[in-house]
């Protein structure tokens with residue numbers, strides 16, 4: 479069943495304008511689609527899914543592969559970091575970064591590991607799936623930043639053991655506390671945006687459901703319908719980089 483308001487254009491409804499202007503507590507959940515206009519390939523969408531050297535991404539990006547062939551996992555993440563080196567945040571990232579100063583209470587939760595939200599100026603981003611710009615020791619669990627343009631460390635500087643990407647891989651748990659923090663914020667928000675996610679991966683896709691139960695207004699921005707569209711009060715079919723900036727425009731107040 480289509481949601482009560484299905485807007486097939488870049489239109490911002492009166493209802494959403496009003497709620498955007500009056501909101502006190504806003505939560506934004508983003509997925510790979512928010513970075514698509516920056517040139518970051520999505521995992522799914524458009525009927526395809528990412529493949530690396532003949533291996534589906536959920537095989538190379540798995541806990542099992544870390545056990546079996548950590549160098550291959552690093553090769554995949556080194557390649558992805560290489561792609562990201564030259565890419566920049568797009569208007570969607572910049573708009574979301576501005577919202578942090580607009581609403582008394584604002585939470586940005588992302589499934590993305592690309593760091594583009596932070597490069598656009600977002601702070602305190604809840605990274606549900608970790609970050610491609612960090613490595614983690616398989617033994618002492620210490621985190622190590624990987625600076626842009628630098629060669630990553632081979633071994634843990636603390637204990638000398640092997641490092642792995644600090645990214646949540648298939649078959650792994652989310653970072654301790656990340657989802658709990660996001661779920662608490664989702665249960666308190668009055669306006670929730672779901673931007674650029676196919677909503678196929680849980681528990682992330684469960685956050686808008688928590689917000690909905692709390693009575694929040696749920697707005698999805700995605701060129702395609704998703705597993706969450708039926709739950710949303712409003713679905714805006716379009717690209718995040720084109721749609722999100724319209725929200726500040728239409729309500730005037732930066």
Ligand code: APR
Pocket residue numbers: 508509510511512514515520521522523524589590607673674675676677678679699700701702704716717718719
């Ligand atoms: N603006 C908004 N949405 C877009 C855009 C765009 N410009 N371009 C594509 N999309 C949408 C697609 O229609 C699709 O619904 O973004 C979504 C991307 O979906 P996925 O590739 O499945 O990415 P995501 O939902 O973030 O995946 C969740 O799965 O692979 C794991 O850990 C990985 O974090 C990832 C998780």
